[in-house]
Amino acid sequence: MSDNISYTTEEIAKLLKISKLTVYDLIKKGELPSYRVGKQMRVDAIDLEAYKQRTKGIKIAARPIVVDPLVPFNPSASTNGLRPIVITGQDISLDVLANHIEKTISGVRPLRSFVGSLDSLISMYRGESDIVSTHLLDGDTGEYNLPYIRKLLVGSSYLVVNLLLRWAGFYVQQGNPHQIRGWNDLKRQGIRLANREKGSGARVLLDEQLRLHGIQPNQIQGYASEESNHLGVAGKVSSGEADVGVGIEKAASIVSNVEFIPLIQERYDLVMMRKPANRIWIEHVIQILKSDAFQNELRAIPGYDLSLTGQVLYET
Numbered sequence: 001m002s003d004n005i006s007y008t009t010e011e012i013a014k015l016l017k018i019s020k021l022t023v024y025d026l027i028k029k030g031e032l033p034s035y036r037v038g039k040q041m042r043v044d045a046i047d048l049e050a051y052k053q054r055t056k057g058i059k060i061a062a063r064p065i066v067v068d069p070l071v072p073f074n075p076s077a078s079t080n081g082l083r084p085i086v087i088t089g090q091d092i093s094l095d096v097l098a099n100h101i102e103k104t105i106s107g108v109r110p111l112r113s114f115v116g117s118l119d120s121l122i123s124m125y126r127g128e129s130d131i132v133s134t135h136l137l138d139g140d141t142g143e144y145n146l147p148y149i150r151k152l153l154v155g156s157s158y159l160v161v162n163l164l165l166r167w168a169g170f171y172v173q174q175g176n177p178h179q180i181r182g183w184n185d186l187k188r189q190g191i192r193l194a195n196r197e198k199g200s201g202a203r204v205l206l207d208e209q210l211r212l213h214g215i216q217p218n219q220i221q222g223y224a225s226e227e228s229n230h231l232g233v234a235g236k237v238s239s240g241e242a243d244v245g246v247g248i249e250k251a252a253s254i255v256s257n258v259e260f261i262p263l264i265q266e267r268y269d270l271v272m273m274r275k276p277a278n279r280i281w282i283e284h285v286i287q288i289l290k291s292d293a294f295q296n297e298l299r300a301i302p303g304y305d306l307s308l309t310g311q312v313l314y315e316t
Contacts, residue, residue, distance in 0.1 A: 005044070006042040006043060006044045007042065007045065008041070008042060009023045009024065009027075009040075009043075012032070012043055015048070020113075021123055024086055024123070024128050024129070025126075025127075025128045026051070027041065027084055027086075027111065031051055031054075032047060032048070033047045034047075034109075034111065035109070041112070081107075082107060082108060082109040083107055083108045083109070083281075084109050084110075084130075085101065085109065085110050085111065085131060085281065086111045086112075086123075086128065086129040086130050086131070087101075087110055087111065087112055087130070088113045088114075088115050088119075088120035088124075088129045088131070088132050088133055089113075089114070089115070089117075089132070090114050090115075090229055090230070091133065091163075091166075091248075092250070093268075093298055093304065094112065094133055094163075095112065096294065096298060097110075097131075097163075098112055100288045100291075100294050101281075101284075101288065104288060105281055105285075108281055113129060114229075115199075116196075116197060116199040116200035117133070117135055117136045117148075117199065117200060117201040117204065118134075118136065118148070118198075118199035118200075120132040120134060121134060121149065121152045122152065124152075124153065124271060124273065125152055130272065130273070130278070131270055131285065132270065132271040132272075133163060133268060133269070133270055133271075134148065134270075134271060135168075135201035135266045135267065135269070136148045136201055137201075137204060137208050137266065139208030139209065144266055144267040144269070145160065145269045145271075146160065146313070146314055149314075156316070157273065157275070157316050158271055158273050158274055158316055159271070159272055159274055159282070159312055159315035160269050160271050160312070160313045160314040160315070161269065161270045161271075161272070161312050162267060162269050162270075162308040162309055162310065162311050163268045163270050163289070163309060164268050164298065164304045164305060164306055164308075165268065165304070165305035165306075165307065165308060166250075166265070166266060166268055166303055166304055167248065167249045167260075167262040167264070167265055167266070167303060168201075168202065168205055168246065168247065168248050168262075168263060168264050168266045169246070169247075169249070169261045169264065170244050170245070170246060170260070170261040170263065171194075171237045171244065171245040171246075171247055171251070171255075171258050172237060172243065172244055172258070172259050172261060173237060173238070173240070173243070173257060173258065173259065174257045174258065174259050175259070176259055178191060178243050180243065180244050181261065182263070183209045183212075183215070183263075184213055185244075186210070186220055186244070187219060190221065191220070191244060192222045192242045192243045193222040193223055193225070193242060193244055193245065194232075194233045194236035194237060194242035194244070194245035195223055195226050195227070195233070196226060196227060196228075196229075196230075196233060196246065196247070197226045197228055198226075202246045202247050202248075203246075205246060205266070222242055225242070230247035230250070230251035231251050231254065231255060233246070233247050233251070234247060234251040234254070234255040234258050235255055237255075237258055238255050238258045248266075248303070249262065249302075250301070250302065250303045253302060253303070265305070269313065270285075270289075272285070274315070274316070286312070289309055289310035
């Protein structure tokens with residue numbers, strides 16, 4: 001088997017017939033050595049084969065592990081001498097954060113997992129992620145994130161830090177031909193929706209607003225049609241396959257023939273588990289969030305409000 005062959009996490013999941021989250025768990029535990037190329041995590045074929053042989057009870061010599069003094073040595077959590085930090089979410093700001101972590105914190109390797117807010121919190125509860133991003137609206141209180149975090153991470157020790165504020169709202173075609181302005185317009189006959197997948201922040205926002213406005217999902221044409229990201233929703237609107245979709249402002253600036261109608265400013269927060277082994281890198285992450293270098297890079301991206309960035313909003 002050639003040492004030059006490598007696989008993505010999706011390919012590993014298919015080859016082993018397991019979920020992608022299980023792949024991340026194997027990587028986090030150090031059972032599958034990995035590295036990052038751009039936005040992708042990759043596993044070399046030789047390491048995949050070694051893992052398969054070990055599961056069959058065949059002893060394979062492990063690759064050498066270099067211990068960094070920044071990270072308390074834990075063989076089950078080491079990958080090629082680096083402690084992997086799985087960061088969940090889809091916003092580009094998380095890629096910027098991952099780059100800063102890689103450049104400024106020694107002994108760790110940031111890995112990206114592109115999953116929605118609810119799935120991110122569940123993965124943290126299962127011990128499968130380290131930095132979780134979330135933007136979940138509780139319609140009854142108007143509060144973002146904390147009601148969900150408290151319920152899902154009950155009994156855990158964690159802290160919640162703001163990453164940024166951003167606008168969420170409607171994508172409509174240029175010129176807004178259907179004159180869609182607010183949530184009640186979704187009741188109108190013939191309005192076609194491009195929806196997000198269950199568990200995403202945009203889907204939770206929509207479902208909470210439908211509940212508060214007394215709109216039944218089965219009243220809306222296209223409610224069952226799901227896209228996995230904001231660009232997918234905006235693309236459906238742009239092509240005329242849908243009249244409206246819910247998402248963030250940035251996607252509308254990327255996709256042609258799409259106009260954005262702001263409806264709510266959402267708080268996009270990070271959650272990190274407070275464990276002795278995490279203490280040092282968490283301190284460094286907060287320093288990065290507050291740094292001029294990180295914030296200046298985000299300021300170059302339209303649509304972000306950094307007035308709360310780096311503030312600890314809640315901790316247990």
